[in-house]
Amino acid sequence: MTDEAAHQFIVVEGPIGVGKTSLARRLCVSLSAQGVLEQAAQNPFLERFYRNPRAGALPTQLHFLLQRAQQLAALKQADLFAPVRVADYLLEKDRLFARVTLDDAEYALYEQLYARLDIQAPRPDLVVYLQAPVDVLLERIARRGVDFEQYIERQYLERLNEAYARFFHAFQAAPLLIVNAASIDPIANQRDYDELLATIRRMSRGRLYYNPLRSRAI
Amino acid sequence: MEIWRPAYIGVGSNLADPRAQVLTACARLAQVPRTRVVLSSRLYRSRPLGPIAQPEFVNAVVGVLTQLESPVLLAALRALEAALGRPAQRERWGPRIIDLDLLSYAREQRSEAALTLPHAGIVERNFVLYPLADIAPDLDLPGLGRVAELAARVTSAGLAPL
Numbered sequence: 001m002t003d004e005a006a007h008q009f010i011v012v013e014g015p016i017g018v019g020k021t022s023l024a025r026r027l028c029v030s031l032s033a034q035g036v037l038e039q040a041a042q043n044p045f046l047e048r049f050y051r052n053p054r055a056g057a058l059p060t061q062l063h064f065l066l067q068r069a070q071q072l073a074a075l076k077q078a079d080l081f082a083p084v085r086v087a088d089y090l091l092e093k094d095r096l097f098a099r100v101t102l103d104d105a106e107y108a109l110y111e112q113l114y115a116r117l118d119i120q121a122p123r124p125d126l127v128v129y130l131q132a133p134v135d136v137l138l139e140r141i142a143r144r145g146v147d148f149e150q151y152i153e154r155q156y157l158e159r160l161n162e163a164y165a166r167f168f169h170a171f172q173a174a175p176l177l178i179v180n181a182a183s184i185d186p187i188a189n190q191r192d193y194d195e196l197l198a199t200i201r202r203m204s205r206g207r208l209y210y211n212p213l214r215s216r217a218i
Numbered sequence: 219m220e221i222w223r224p225a226y227i228g229v230g231s232n233l234a235d236p237r238a239q240v241l242t243a244c245a246r247l248a249q250v251p252r253t254r255v256v257l258s259s260r261l262y263r264s265r266p267l268g269p270i271a272q273p274e275f276v277n278a279v280v281g282v283l284t285q286l287e288s289p290v291l292l293a294a295l296r297a298l299e300a301a302l303g304r305p306a307q308r309e310r311w312g313p314r315i316i317d318l319d320l321l322s323y324a325r326e327q328r329s330e331a332a333l334t335l336p337h338a339g340i341v342e343r344n345f346v347l348y349p350l351a352d353i354a355p356d357l358d359l360p361g362l363g364r365v366a367e368l369a370a371r372v373t374s375a376g377l378a379p380l
Contacts, residue, residue, distance in 0.1 A: 028224050029256045029281035032357050034324065035222030071220040083325055201356075 007031075007126050010200065011087045011174075014130035014181065015160045016152065017137040017144070022187045023130065023196075024088040030197055036075060036087035039067060047148035049101070053156065057101040061110055065094050069119045076120065091121035096167055100159050124174045126203060130181040131165075134158050177203050180211040222254075222283040225291060226354065228319040228337070228346050229278045232266060234303075236276035237380065239316050243302060244280055247318075250294045252285040259349030265376035267343075272313040276380065279321065279349035288323040292333055295320060321346060327360045336362055344372045 010027060012020040021037060028035040040046060043063045049056030068091060075085075098110045132140075134157045141149050168176065177200065186193040192212075199210055227247065231239035240261060248255045259279045266272050284291055295318040302316045322336040336359045340346050347369040350357070355366035362368060 025256045
């Protein structure tokens, strides 16, 4: 017997730039898990959206919605190896973004399509929510240097951060680990990663705030 | 297609500046299509196995995520070995400029002439298990067990981090 929870499906969530994909990838290799990763770079509308949010929002959202529907359908196919999985998004994220980026008429259209698709997403047994203030997100977006992301506006990130905070405040569908991602760097710092991984492995229920107080030179 | 699978690759060399060969191979692994290098172990120096007198090896293990099926990934590793100057004929215990072994791929178990998964030599090789334990101590190798436990069963004789 160990005190570790055998997670089958872990989701890492959080706003743009917080580091969810990098963390999800590392978890995949540490846990020998399949990665279910967003393919934002393959969304041909995303750059247009960042340059001109009002005009680009609807095609961007529809592309993401169809992409996720396809990816989650592929997951349902029987897999002999009963794999552990790590994803870098929750399906609910799609709606959360739609609510932020679309106007009312567009959102109504989006909702119709969403209902039609009837997407079945597997239910995670742990969600890791990475949280960081907008200044940190902007700094990380600048550092990773994806050209078209440099158009992302502060105000957009503020609305997203708020939408995420509200969403997870009400979230009850799975155990939730809320990580203060401004105070740790689980990608560059091995000790931060090891401690976070140990916490993830132990966590089996409820809601936990993970906020290691550590003085760190910035 | 849209799913990424974890794979673990052993890298070794004992010819022509082995350390540089291993680092080059790790860098070139990042260029394999639809594959992403996620974690790399420390580099280790190890005494060669087998009957032939030859220089010490440098070894490392790299953890990747890939969208390639295992035989396709293996073919990419063979092609990379050839590109890095390894002759096609593989002498069992001989010196080599670069050696890329597919150690484990997702939860796959195979025993075919061309590909055995997990790799048959893992359990007795400290130069595989120690670096693998650097990046994935909790990895459960199908049919073999947990990496940290397997590593604890072999001595570190002849092996040292660089």
